Amino acid sequence: MASSANLPASIALVAGEPSGDLLAARLLSGLRPHLPDARFHGIGGEHMMAQGFESHYAMDKLTVRGLLAVIPRYREIKGIQNELRDRLLAERPAAFIGADYPGFNLGLEEQLKAAGIPTIHYIGPQIWAWRGGRIKKIIRAVSHMLVVFPFEEEIYRQAGVPVSYVGHPLAELVPMVPDELGARTALGLPHDANVVAIMPGSRMSELKYNTAAFVGAAKLLKQRDRSLKFVAPMAGERQRAYFLELVAQAGLQDVEIQLLDGQSHTAIAAADAVLVASGTASLEVALFKKPMVIAYRMMALEWQILRHFGYQPWIGLPNILAREFLVPELLQDAANPQALCDAMWKQLSDVPHRLQLAQRFTDMHHSLLRNSAVESAAAVLRVINR
Incomplete structure (x- = not known):
């Protein structure tokens, strides 16, 4: 066993958004037993700080959504990056770990690696999906x-x-066999109800562009089956208020939807099928073995830019992992209420399809299941020769 004198004095980490905060916190939980006296610091959120992490800046100073939203914040974010770089070059931590957030972290990692500080990036940028040219920067930036x-x-x-x-x-957080009846009990839903979860996104921009189409689809579905129950998890009070405002603007107040404070996993577990915005949430739905329709709308200019960058025919993670359209994807103008309703109706009513999906998603779950805290910590310890 190495003496405390031989242990690294510090390891620096940066997470720029809530998903990275959770990711890095899990890594820290795996590292702490091996490095009990090390100082973990940089930029992070509440979950990292619960692991004894010291954040030099509020994480939300870095949290910016969308290609165009970053422009007015560029100077502030670049200033934070430069200040942190100078601090770390002076201190020379045993390693730097960037938790996702590649636009910020890869630039910082490139400068630190050039100065001889080992750099670790947790969650590879999706060069297999778009912007494959980033591999050149990754080679320069990532140890x-x-x-x-x-x-x-x-x-x-x-x-x-x-x-x-x-x-x-996520494969560790979601049970292999979800408790549907327990979830319905927790939400006060009848055990024999037909339940649809509506998940237009947690970001304000996602709510802005997806809400009217998603709730419009719910209204049409209700016309087909009056017994349907709808639940919609909200990421916070701001999201709830904005969702209700958008529903009112669209004249859809008459659609009965049970809004939940968080509880996204409970909502998915309770559902017969899920209408979900593309992103990590679609993978969560797959891990819960639920039929789904993946949909996404965005600012028209942003759509015109992004639609030419993709390398694959799929954008949803379940389809990317399966290498086929296991579930429907409806994007931009195609994600209209009628089309979403029709696609969701098939997911609800096609029993053989539902059974086949459940088996495919179970196989997918097994392929993703590892002890990520232990595995990621072990990789970091190898990099710093511990």
Whole structure:
């Protein structure tokens, strides 16, 4: 056992948004037993701080959504990056770990690695989906990459980037056999109800563009089956208020939807099918083995930019992992209330399809299941020779 004198004095980390905060917190929980006296610091959120992390800046100073939203905040965010870089170059931590947030972290990692500080990036940027040219920067910036999907390991290895597959943390949080009846009891829903979860997104921009179409689809579904119950988890009070405002603007106040404070996993577990915005939430739905329709709308200009960048026919993580359209994807103008209703109706009513999906999603769950805290911590310890 190494003496405390030989243990690294500090490890720096940066998470720029809530998902990275959760990711880094899990990594810290795996590292702390091996490095009990080390100082973990940088930029992070409440979950990292619960692990004894010291954040030099409020994480929400970095949280910006969308390609265009970053422009007015660029100077402030760049200033934070430069200040943190100078602090770390002076201190020289044993390693720097960037938790996702590649726009900020890769630039910082490139400068730290050039100065001889080992850099670890947790969650490989999706170069397999778009902007594959970033691999050149990743090679310059990253000493070791931690990836959460099995197929990513070979991509980075072929590019010459040292890499470890550590499993997806969500696969550990979601039970292999979800408790649907328990979830319905918790939400006060009848056990024999037909339940649809509506998940237009947690970001304000996602709510802005998705809410009217998602709730419009719910109204049409209710016309087909009066017994349907709808639940919609809200990420916070701001999101709830904005959701209700958008529903009112669209004249859809008559659609009965049970709004939940958080409880997204309970909502998914309770549902027969889910209408979900593209993103990590679609993977959560797959892990709960639920039929779904993936949909997404955004600012027209942003859509015109992004639609030409993709390398694959899929945007939803369940479809990307399956390498086929297991579930429907409806994007931008195609994500209109009638089309969403029709697609959701098939997910609700096609029993053989539902059973097939459940088996495919179970296989997917097993492929993603590792002890990510232990695996990611072990990779970091190898990098710092512990």
